[in-house]
Amino acid sequence: MKVFFFFFFVVALSQAQQIKVLNKQTEAPIWGVAIYNFDKTKSVITDANGEANIKMFSASEVLYFQHLSHIINSRKKSEIEKNHIVYLESNTQGLDQIVISASKFEQNKVDIPQKIISINANQIEFMNPQTTADLLENTGQIYVQKSQMGGGSPMIRGFSTNRLLITVDGVRMNNAIFRGGNLHNVISIDPFAVQRTEVTFGAGSVIYGSDAIGGVMSFYTKDAQLSYTDTLQVKSNVVVRYATVNNEKTGHFDINLGYKKWAFLTSTSYTDFGDLTMGSYGPEDYLRPEFAMVTDNGDVIIENSNPKVQRVSGYNQINMMQKVHYEASKKFAFDFGIHYTTTSNIPRYDRLIRYSENDLRSAEWHYGPQKWFMANVQASKMRSNSLIYDKAKITLAYQNFKESREDRDFNSTIRNKRDEALDAYSINLDFEKDLSSKTGFFYGVEYIYNQVMSHGQEVNIQSNILTPTVSRYPNDANWKSAAVYSSIKYKPNSQFVFQSGLRFNHITSYANFKENNVYLNLPFESSKINAGALTGTAGLRWSPNTIMQWKLNGSSAFRAPNIDDIGKVFDSEPGSVVVPNKDLRPEYAYGGEIGLGLNFNNALILDLSTYYTHLDNALVRRDYTLNGNTEIVYDGELSNVQAIQNASKAWIYGFEVGLEANFTEQLKLTSQYSITRGTETDGGIEVPIRHVAPNFGNTHLIWASNNFQVNVFANYNNELSYQQLAPSEIEKDYIYAKDTNGNPYSPSWYTFNIRTQYKITDSTSFTASIENITDQRYKTYSSGIAAAGRNFVLALKYSL
Incomplete structure (x- = not known):
């Protein structure tokens, strides 16, 4: 019995000296915290769960906690x-130094040979x-196009839409109907729910x-956070916001219930946007002198x-x-x-x-409700003695996308309606293994399946008779x-890091055009693509x-033809229609980047x-x-026939510069500037590329203290x-200003802005901004809607 009590006492004492180190903002465990005494004669490091045993220290000693991404702290044992x-x-x-997107496991950003920004x-x-x-636009390094207020199509280094990849919690959002035209799915992600955003500039095909x-x-x-105690921990945030330029009214609420092993996070946001007001000073071409309205007596x-x-622009x-979140043990979550x-x-x-001649062409044109659902589960093993991995993750996800388009010409009785839905299934297995103290190995496998449902109909608004018509995509495509990928990191010392990776991807697709052939009479009934792609870095x-x-x-990177490329039917621009093409192959990109960082004692x-990319077998829209x-x-x-074809090559290059000058601990100046150039072949001649943005930049003067910035x-x-x-942009002259010769062009512009935040108490903060102070009237390049004029933004946050 004495032996039992002695054993129980030793175990209890050991458990009593086990501590956990957490991030104060997120309450996430911090791995790799160095804990040491004053003279550094004793030390211990937290494990992957943020835990460490401090029994080596005496009760009277002051312990110091040091970590790369946190402020050093000291506490008496x-x-x-x-x-x-x-x-x-x-x-x-x-x-900002820790990133996950480069390999799907945590790495120090300075070790990555590509440019990555973190928010x-x-x-x-x-x-x-x-x-x-x-x-994304507020980073100052990503250009954003907007066809309408309910949109935002990012442009990065001359590429956009389905040549950029979006992931949410490691799950690929890109799907089989991501189009080559401007793409706005990124607005489906709630900015209130985002804990961190990482943007990798340049190719990412090896991993993604x-x-x-x-x-x-x-x-x-944001993840659900545990309390790591037997006591329930409740945390909650409430945010309300109002903006004048579009009468925006936003409310957000989230609540976290944290237990010792279980945690639950619920988050909800609602936003109502009125019509957007443009600025007062700029091209008159952007003004909206009249608009179409549907009345009981017809269109007026x-x-x-x-x-x-x-x-009409609000939504x-x-x-x-x-x-x-469930933490089954120190190793499994x-x-x-x-x-x-x-x-x-x-x-x-x-x-x-x-306009069609002197009258507005459309009485109605809108996207139906844009819906996105994702359910994903991830199992993580943080530590292992296995010979083949130290860390492992398995991620399973299901996504459902629903979108539709409805349009009707002015004074027409026929409304065209096209509905699309897509189911996306994916599974990823990712592993990390330290081959030695200097070499790390990352590898994984991936499988993705997308199924497309698409229907078209014409609605007679007088008789309400529905008539089937050609759908946007081949139904049931x-x-x-399927892919296998790997990368290796070799870091012999703190001065040098070498990383390399390889991926083999096999893509198949099938589309049956039988339903649409009733209307199109295509010379083929179906399309099959079976292609492999080997990429490396x-x-x-x-x-x-x-x-x-x-x-x-x-x-090197690639894009395989998707269902949007193969089988889409839509009016790309006034007087043109895109039809299916079954003879498509993947396009490939080959590029390089050189970066130089100079740090003069902070x-x-x-x-x-600077960077260069060559795009071969480019998938482009041509006659x-x-x-x-x-x-x-x-x-x-009557419309001109076009199709997506492997009919071009492209060359894109550019230069980016960033500056940060720290005058004091509170005052600093930052600035970025981006230059992109590029051409592609069109009918044997080189022409400008659609998604190459103008030169753009920003400069910020920032002052921050404990409670105010x-x-x-x-x-x-x-x-x-x-x-x-x-x-293709010249053909959309109605969205552009006119130069002195009456030709479309995209004018230069600037805005001055001020943003402030005051922390009233530990639980309450107030944010206020004035955007576009001088009320400039402008459009970002290729945008259909003019940007916001002078805008006052007020937001209040309360945290419990």
């Missing part, structure tokens, strides 16, 4: 033993973006496969009492998220997440401002991807001294990078023939002349 938890404050600069939850809260597209040519946008949403043209108000959106987003009808503003980081850091990277930091015809009737209009900044954008516009 006797105080720590009261609740066994130590919280560390995040160091914003340090947080954390605190920065997002201060940015106060209306949508996630605005979040098809579409990751120009960059990868990785969104990691209404004179706009305020041409700066972009009638609303709701975002919901549920997270569950399970995460389950559900995301659901839906919108109201979203007016397609750029189509509503088109499918797209599959290799890069190094070299820091010869404390001032200089070089990065060099070369890579007083002045410069970040320079086509259907059964020998160059024109067909589509939705009642202010950011005074300017955004600026160069002109794109008529000669610099892509042919």
Whole structure:
């Protein structure tokens, strides 16, 4: 019996000296915290669960807690033993040094030979973006196009839409109907729910496969946080926001229930946007002098009492998220997440401002509710003695996308309606193994299955008779991807890192055109694609001294034709229709990047990078023939026939520079500037590329203290002349300003802005901004809707 009590006492004492180190903001465990005494004669490191045993220290000793991404902290051991938890404050600069997207496991950003930017939850809260597209634009390094207010299509290094990849919690959002035209799915992600965003510039196909040519946008949403005690811990946040320029009214609520092993997080956001008002000073071409309205007596043209108000552009959106976390043991954890987003009808503003001769062409043109649902589960093994892995993750996900389009010409009785739905299933197995103290190995396998449902109908608005018509996509088409990938990291010392990776991807797809052939009479009944793609990357980081850091990277990437490329039927522009093409192959990109970082004792930091990409077998929209015809009737209009084809090559290059000058601990200046150039072949000649943005940049003067911060900044954008516009952009002259010769062009513009945040108490903060102070009237390049004029934004946050 004495032996039993002695054993029980030893176990209890050992458990009593086991502590956990957590991030104060997120309550996530912090791995790799160095814990030591004053003279550093004793030390211990926290494990993957943030845990460490401090029995080696005496009760009277002061312990110091040090970690790369957190502010150093010190506590007396006797105080720590009261609740066994130590919280560390995040160091914003340090947080930006840890990234996951490069290999799906945590790595130090300075070791990655590609340019990656990170935006954390605190920065997002201060940015106060209306949508996630605005979040990306606020980085100052990503260009965003908007066809309508309910949209936002990012452009990165001359690439956009389905040549960029979006992931949410490691799950691929890109699907088989992601189009080559401007794409707005990123607004389905709730900025209030995002814990961290990582954007990789350049190719990412080795880890993420098809579409990751120009960059990868990785969104990691907030996780449910444990209490690590037997006591229930409740945390909650409430945010309300109002913006004047579109009468935005936003409310957000989240609550976290944390137990010792179980945690639950619920998050909900609702936003209502009115019509967007443009600025007062700029091109008159952007004004909205009149708009179409549907009345009981038919369609009428209404004179706009305020041409700066972009009638009709408002919509609303709701975002919901549920997270569950279960920590079965120190080695095993399970995460389950559900995301659901839906919108109201979203007016397609750029189509509503088109004219046919002297009258507005459309009485109605809107996207139906854009719905996105994702359920994913991830099982993680944090430590293992296995010979083949140290860490492992398995991620299973199901997504459902629903979207539709409805349009009706002015005074027409026929409304065209096309509905699409897509089911996406995916499974990923990812592993990390340290081959030695200097070499790490990452590898994984992936399988994706997409199934597309698509229907078209014409609705007679007088008789309500429904008539089937050609659908946008071949109904019941499918797209599959299977891949194996790996990468290796060799770091012989702190000055040098070499990383390389390889991926083999096999893509198959099938589309049956039998239903649509009733209307199209295609010379084929079906399309099958069976293609393999081998891509690789290799890069190094070299820091010869404390001032200089070089990065060099070369890579290849690919995009396999999806169902949107193979089988889409739609009016690409006034007087043109795109039809299916079964003879498509993957397009490939080959590129390189050189980066130089200069850090002069943190007083002045410069970040320079230049890049080049060659796109081969590019999938582009070009004129086509259907059964020998160059024109067909589509939705009642004689239209020029086009199709997606492997008909081009492209060359894109650019230069980026960033600067940070720290004058004091509170005051700093930051600035970024991006230059992109590129051409592609069209009919044997080189022409500008559609998604190459103008030169753009920003400059910020930031002052921050404990409770107050202010950011005074300017955004600026160069002109794109008529000669610099892509042919497809020239054809959309109705969205552009006119130069002195009457030709479309994209004028230069600038805005001055101020953003402030005041922490009233530990639980309450207030954010206020004035955007576009001088009320400039402008459009970002290729946008159908004009940007916001002078805007006052007020937000209040209360945390429990």
